[in-house]
Amino acid sequence: MSRSLNNSPESIYQTLLKFCHVKSVTDSEGEKEAPRFLYEELKILPYYQENPNDLFIQPIQEDRLGRSNLCAWVKAKNKTKKTIILMGHFDVVDTDVCGYLSEEAFDPETYTNLIEKEMISEEARRDLESGDWIFGRGTADMKSGLIIQAAVLAELSKNPAALDANLLYLAVADEENNACGIHEAVRYLAELKKDGYEFICCIDSEPSITQENKDHGWIHLGTVGMYTPFTFILGKETHVGEYFEGIPASLIAFKLGGILEGNGQFADKYKDVTYPPLTCLKIYDLKRTYSVTVIERIAMYYNCLFVTKTPGEILDMMKAAAKKALDEALADYSENWLEQHTHTEKKEFIPQIIEYAELSKMAERATGLSSQEITKEFLKSLPPELELQDRGMKLVNHFIDVTGLKGPTVIVGFLPPFCPSGFNERKTMEELKVIESVERLVNLAKEQYDMTISIGEIYEGISDLSEFAFKGTNKDIDTLSNNFAGWGTDFTYPFDQSKFLDIPIVNIGPIGKDAHKKTERLYLPYALEVLPHLLKDMIYSLAK
Structure with missing residues (x-):
């Protein structure tokens, strides 16, 4: 295995195992360790050795727990303001449901071996016996997605001259709770847009959680919102x-x-x-x-x-x-x-x-x-x-x-959290370009990998993609802010920045099952051998 992260199945797998060992449970001390882990993995790449200011840990303003995000740029050699965002969250839910294996759940290989003796569903046991799935907290939701994105980023960083757009990798905290991490990122992106940056698309890599057709890939064009x-x-x-x-x-x-x-x-x-x-x-x-x-x-x-x-x-x-x-x-x-x-x-x-x-x-x-x-x-x-x-x-x-x-x-x-919904209205050139790229990817997956991928309108899990294009009215903002217990002191929402950004979104992630459950697991063949290539192709397609 090479010393630094690269876009190979072995490197992705080994880095994922190490990342899962970081107990980044939401609202815990371990959540603070995750951006530091990613920083250490990326900083040894040649690109960041030459461009150290393009990699940094971003503190979350006024966060009561002192958490941070991780930001990593790869800038095209030919200067441009066009930028594609790769984004995901590193916090995970706790492992209480895993019972006496709650600690082992952060060690996927050990946990996969031990869970064989547990009472699990027939579907989970079939997956376990196939040898194609690895079990453990964060394997699916969503450390695998973040590591796959980082591996693609590492590969593309080798030749910035081949890029027609900048890449911005955002790994954020607190998705599983109050979305403080992505709110900080939204404020940062809004400032960048004021400086002339043009965001082509934001790509998240949350796992497929659709009840139907669980065993093949999905790409979603929008995400569900949430009131509390x-x-x-x-x-x-x-x-x-x-x-x-x-x-x-x-x-x-x-x-x-x-x-x-x-x-x-x-x-x-x-x-x-x-x-x-x-x-x-x-x-x-x-x-x-x-x-x-x-x-x-x-x-x-x-x-x-x-x-x-x-x-x-x-x-x-x-x-x-x-x-x-x-x-x-x-x-x-x-x-x-x-x-x-x-x-x-x-x-x-x-x-x-x-x-x-x-x-x-x-x-x-x-x-x-x-x-x-x-x-x-x-x-x-x-x-x-x-x-x-x-x-x-x-x-x-x-x-x-x-x-x-x-x-x-x-x-x-x-109460918090509030997450807007996001969906592709097929009205703008940017939205239509996302549709075109997604349809191309579906065909590519079938032709090159004999892999079936479905297109869904709305990702049914709550995701940070919600934050990139608030579509509500001023009346909606007033209704929410006036009726939010603790608004302005404990919690605010960057409505203006989100509406101002108006970035098309897409989710293309690994095949996972049972997020938040004791049988959370990741389908390895797709995650290691197919998805990284599809993600890279989507980036090139969107940047054209």
């Missing part, structure tokens, strides 16, 4: 012995959760494809200790994938669901009161549904301070390592305290 809406349910406290004096938040929450979970109305449709519905990601009981008082406060936040649905539409749907839940909960309360012939007087409750934006205004009126002042001061009191979603929910809880708001009430709003 929340509901905060405020009941009316009472002693359990005086049940009908109040109304438990749990009664409303159970109704609301049942209405929202898997609700097909939230499942977006685009070009005859229906995307997954809303699902709850976390539930909070805000009751601090045991007592025989009914639960007064419960909060929930959700994953909501979308292609074309606006934040205003999502808020309206959340409010409609909240109204239905409140109506059903109060109807149950009345029915139960009648059936039990209780001596307690029946209470008349006035339900409320409030957007987070209105709650913020109520807090301003109650305190005489701006919502930003209240937010900044309160969030400063929380541990910085607390997840952004938890901080946001605690902030909503604090706003309720300072306003004195009473239930039954449901507050709706948004």
